[in-house]
Amino acid sequence: MASTVIGANITIEGEVIADEDVVVQGTIRGKLSAKEGVTVESGAVVEADVTGGPMMLAGQVTGNVTSTDRVELQSGARVVGNVKAARITIADGAHFKGNVDMDV
Amino acid sequence: MAQAKAQMRPVVRSGSRDAAVLGASVRIRGKISGEGDLSILGTVEGDVAMRGDLTIGESARVESESLEAHAVSIAGELKGDVNASGPVRLSATARVHGDLKGSEISIEEGAQFAGRLEADFELPAALGKAR
Numbered sequence: 334m335a336s337t338v339i340g341a342n343i344t345i346e347g348e349v350i351a352d353e354d355v356v357v358q359g360t361i362r363g364k365l366s367a368k369e370g371v372t373v374e375s376g377a378v379v380e381a382d383v384t385g386g387p388m389m390l391a392g393q394v395t396g397n398v399t400s401t402d403r404v405e406l407q408s409g410a411r412v413v414g415n416v417k418a419a420r421i422t423i424a425d426g427a428h429f430k431g432n433v434d435m436d437v
Numbered sequence: 438m439a440q441a442k443a444q445m446r447p448v449v450r451s452g453s454r455d456a457a458v459l460g461a462s463v464r465i466r467g468k469i470s471g472e473g474d475l476s477i478l479g480t481v482e483g484d485v486a487m488r489g490d491l492t493i494g495e496s497a498r499v500e501s502e503s504l505e506a507h508a509v510s511i512a513g514e515l516k517g518d519v520n521a522s523g524p525v526r527l528s529a530t531a532r533v534h535g536d537l538k539g540s541e542i543s544i545e546e547g548a549q550f551a552g553r554l555e556a557d558f559e560l561p562a563a564l565g566k567a568r
Binding site: 336337338339340341342343344345346347348349350351352353355359363 | 456457458459460461462463464465466467468469470471472473474475478479483
C-alpha cells in the first residue's frame with residue numbers, strides 16, 4: 334500500500350512533490366511530481382502536469398504526463414495531454430486526446 | 438494526558454476513501470481542502486481546510502496561515518494558527534508556533550508551544566461575575 338493517498342474528498346491546489354508512491358482518489362490542481370509510481374483512480378481528477386515512475390491512470394487527467402517507466406491508460410480513463418514514456422498501453426474504453434512520445 | 442500518545446496515530450482507516458495520508462517524503466506547496474480526515478507526515482506549505490480530523494505526525498513540518506479542521510492532533514512541527522471546531526491536542530513531540538483555537542485544548546508535557554490559546558470553557562462563578 335502506498336504511503337501517500339489523496340482521498341476522494343480531498344482537493345489540493347498547488348504543487349505536490351513525493352519521493353514515494355502516490356495514489357490519487359481526489360482532486361489535484363497544479364503539479365504532481367513523484368519519484369515512484371502514480372495511480373490515478375477512477376473518480377479522481379488531476380488537472381496538473383504529472384511526472385513520475387510507473388503510472389496507472391483510471392481517472393481524469395488534464396495535463397502532460399511524463400513517466401520514466403510506463404504509462405497505463407485503463408478503461409474509463411480520460412486523459413487530455415501529451416504522454417511521454419518508454420512504454421504505453423491504452424486499454425479499450427480509455428479516452429485519450431494528445432500526443433504520444435515514446436522516444437526516451 | 439496519558440492517553441494522548443495512543444491517539445496520535447494517523448486517523449486513517451484502511452479502505453476508507455475519505456481519508457488522505459501525505460507521506461513523510463511528500464512536499465506540498467498550496468492549498469488543501471476537503472471533507473474527510475487528513476494525516477500529514479511530510480511537509481506542507483499552505484492553508485489546510487478540512488471538515489474531518491487533522492493529524493500532524495511527528496515527522497511533519499507544516500507552515501500555514503490557517504489550519505481549519507474538526508479535531509486536530511499535533512505531534513510534529515507547526516508554524517501557523519489552528520482553528521478547530523473540535524479538540525486540539527499537542528503531544529510531547531509537538532513544536533508549535535501560533536495560536537490555537539478549539540473546543541478544548543490539551544498540551545502534553547514536553548511539547549513546545551509559543552502562541553495564544555482560545556478555548557470555550559466555563560469560568561468559575563466568582564470570575565464570571567467580575568466580568
